[in-house]
Amino acid sequence: MSVTGDGGAGQTLIRIRNLSKAYVRGEQFIPVLQGLDLDVRRAEFVALMGPSGSGKSTLLNLVAGIDKPSGGSIIVGGVDIATLSEGALADWRAAHVGFIFQFYNLMPVLTAFENVELPLLLTTLSRRERKAHVAAALDMVRLTDRVDHYPNELSGGQQQRVAIARALVTDPTLIVADEPTGDLDRVTGGEVLDLLDDLHRQLGKTIVMVTHDPKAAGRAERMVHLEKGVLVPDPAPGAV
Amino acid sequence: MKAIPLSYIARNLWVRRVTTLLTAGGMALVVFVFATVLMMSEGIRATLVATGQADNMLVLRKGAGAEINSGVSRGQAAIIESLPGIATDGNGQRLVSKEPVVLNNLPKRSNGKPSNVTLRGTSPLALALRPQVRLIEGRMFRPGTSEIVTGRSIANGFIGTGLGETLRFAQRDWIVVGVFDSGRTGFDSEIWGDAEQMMAAFRRSAYSTIVFRLADQGALPALLAAIDADPRLQIDAKPEIQFYAEQSEALATFIRYLGLFLSLIFSIGAIVGAMITMFAAVAQRIGEIGTLRALGFRRTAVLIAFLAESLLLSLVGGLIGLAAAASMQSVDISTTNFQTFSELAFQFKFTARIAVQTLAFALFMGFVGGFIPAWRAARMKIVDCLREA
Structure with missing residues (x-):
């Protein structure tokens, strides 16, 4: 099954072809993704949905370059990341991917400012430039009054906003979000989704989000469903 | 990276x-x-x-290695004293100290247990040869008497070695008339008395060591050559610093x-x-x-x-x-x-x-x-x- 975008090649940011991923545990071969094709357009907000074990997080990890496929190709911005060496892949992630995790994954010993600054340490920006970028990112998530606070001094929603600032501070091509509202209450989750919406609409960011929550998925432009490692057709609009 | x-x-x-x-x-x-x-x-x-002085030479019996097992006869000492290149003091006296060195067992103040202490027979010239030594209590021993002076560490650490106290060894009573400080060198762990009195008390006929001051370092090769050339001198002469380092x-x-x-x-x-x-x-x-x-x-x-x-x-x-x-x-x-x-x-x-x-x-x-x-x-x-x- 394939789900490919309708835009021209120039508009396609992610082009996945015949992607497969399997794990070997002892003598057991466990296929997770099988022969998957998927296109994501530049500036598109895509929600990956599916039951537990369907392979959506695995797909997200492969698209983000933190895992290697067993077969097929993942071309992001013209680069087949499946062929990159580990070091090159790390550099590619630093330059092109922003991460948002379910449990925020902030460094507990670093302040909000320092957490947001962390990906910038991998760039050639000067200290002053980094400071300006971090201030802008924290302003975008409305946390300028919390720059010196440590994660344990922030609420869950605030921590996720810091994580969003960290994801966007390098101005990445792609933002991947794994259950970004999974650990938040409905109201705070809504605020986080508003922020993702802003990133998509105002900054034109391409966002790929894994979620169980149909309401969260409803904020995306497009939903992609996975079941047992294969894509299934989009439900009709309004079916969610 | x-x-x-x-x-x-x-x-x-x-x-x-x-x-x-x-x-x-x-x-x-x-x-x-x-x-x-x-x-x-x-x-x-x-x-x-630090115990040794840069321009002092120390003489031991050939192969002795330490003062305690060395013996330099009075005859050898007289030859050494007459060697060229030895410095003199203001009175024209050659800066040579002929010293018997003996070990004596003394009880410690801390626990009463005995330990070996170095007794050095010397002369008032010893102070000229060892400028780091200065009396901090009392006075220097008088030649020809059973008076002794003790190093600071000995006076603090051993029974009977403080100023005014009496020590008995070699069948004599020895009065402590002074305490000296040698600037944290090995002499702080010694007791000094008159060389001839110690020789007599311990029935020694030979000195353990001869210490003398070089007139200048340039005199050393000629002096060593003179020692080597004299078959009566079966001795080792080396800089005092080298000796103590060894x-x-x-x-x-x-x-x-x-x-x-x-x-x-x-x-x-x-x-x-x-x-x-x-x-x-x-x-x-x-x-x-x-x-x-x-x-x-x-x-x-x-x-x-x-x-x-x-x-x-x-x-x-x-x-x-x-x-x-x-x-x-x-x-x-x-x-x-x-x-x-x-x-x-x-x-x-x-x-x-x-x-x-x-x-x-x-x-x-x-x-x-x-x-x-x-x-x-x-x-x-x-x-x-x-x-x-």
Whole structure:
């Protein structure tokens, strides 16, 4: 099954072809993704949905370059990341991917400012430039009054906003979000989704989000469903 | 390759400060032992090397090695005294001291147990030959009497050696008429009296050693040639500094090797402690490792970060241990120099070289203790780390 975008090649940011991923545990071969094709357009907000074990997080990890496929190709911005060496892949992630995790994954010993600054340490920006970028990112998530606070001094929603600032501070091509509202209450989750919406609409960011929550998925432009490692057709609009 | 910030590394140690301090404390103890052993060895060496004067020559019987088993006859002493190139004092008297050296057993003030003390027969010229020696109490002994003066460490450490006290040895009573300080050199551990009185009391017919001052260093080759050319002089003449340096060598080396061996044994415990601490640090921060790697930090950056954390931990331990060791400088101790079989008082001596060696040892423990956990942290897969977060 394939789900490919309708835009021209120039508009396609992610082009996945015949992607497969399997794990070997002892003598057991466990296929997770099988022969998957998927296109994501530049500036598109895509929600990956599916039951537990369907392979959506695995797909997200492969698209983000933190895992290697067993077969097929993942071309992001013209680069087949499946062929990159580990070091090159790390550099590619630093330059092109922003991460948002379910449990925020902030460094507990670093302040909000320092957490947001962390990906910038991998760039050639000067200290002053980094400071300006971090201030802008924290302003975008409305946390300028919390720059010196440590994660344990922030609420869950605030921590996720810091994580969003960290994801966007390098101005990445792609933002991947794994259950970004999974650990938040409905109201705070809504605020986080508003922020993702802003990133998509105002900054034109391409966002790929894994979620169980149909309401969260409803904020995306497009939903992609996975079941047992294969894509299934989009439900009709309004079916969610 | 971009590194993980030092603030992240240091603050992680601070967050786990109890564990950090306990581990660093274990390392500090090992470092303390390591540093004090080196300081002890250096203290012995410094004390004995400072005992010699640069332009003094010391004569022993050929092959004697130490004053205690040397014998220079009166005839040989007279020949030596007449050699060319020997300095004179303001009165034209040749600066030569002919000295019998005898060991005597005296009880210690601290526990009453006996220990060997060096008795040196000398003359008032001894003070001219050893300018570092100055009387701090009483006066110098008078030639031809049973008066003695005692070194500061002896006066403090042995019964009957204080000013005005009487010692009995060689079937005579000897009155302590003065106490001298030789500036923390080996003479502080000696008792001095008139050479001829000591020779008579101990029924000696030969001196143990002859000390003389060179008129100038340029006179040394001719003087040594004259000694070699004279078949009556079966003696070794060497600079006093060299002699005392040799006297320190065996004891200082023994203490250094024994101490280093013990330190190495103890360090295994400290390394295991550091390793356990760092494995725990890695286990607690698997999610953080995954996040750092996902953000683009490479495996080597993670390896270096955890290794740096272990090195920082060991540096803290090293500095604590070093500070404790440095405080030992004010402590006076004494031991038997098994080259001379006599008591030698000295201080722990702290030097920049010891500080560098000690910190290098502490960092070595940190490196060995931290490498395997850091390697493990760097080898973990990003997805596995994030799954365990």
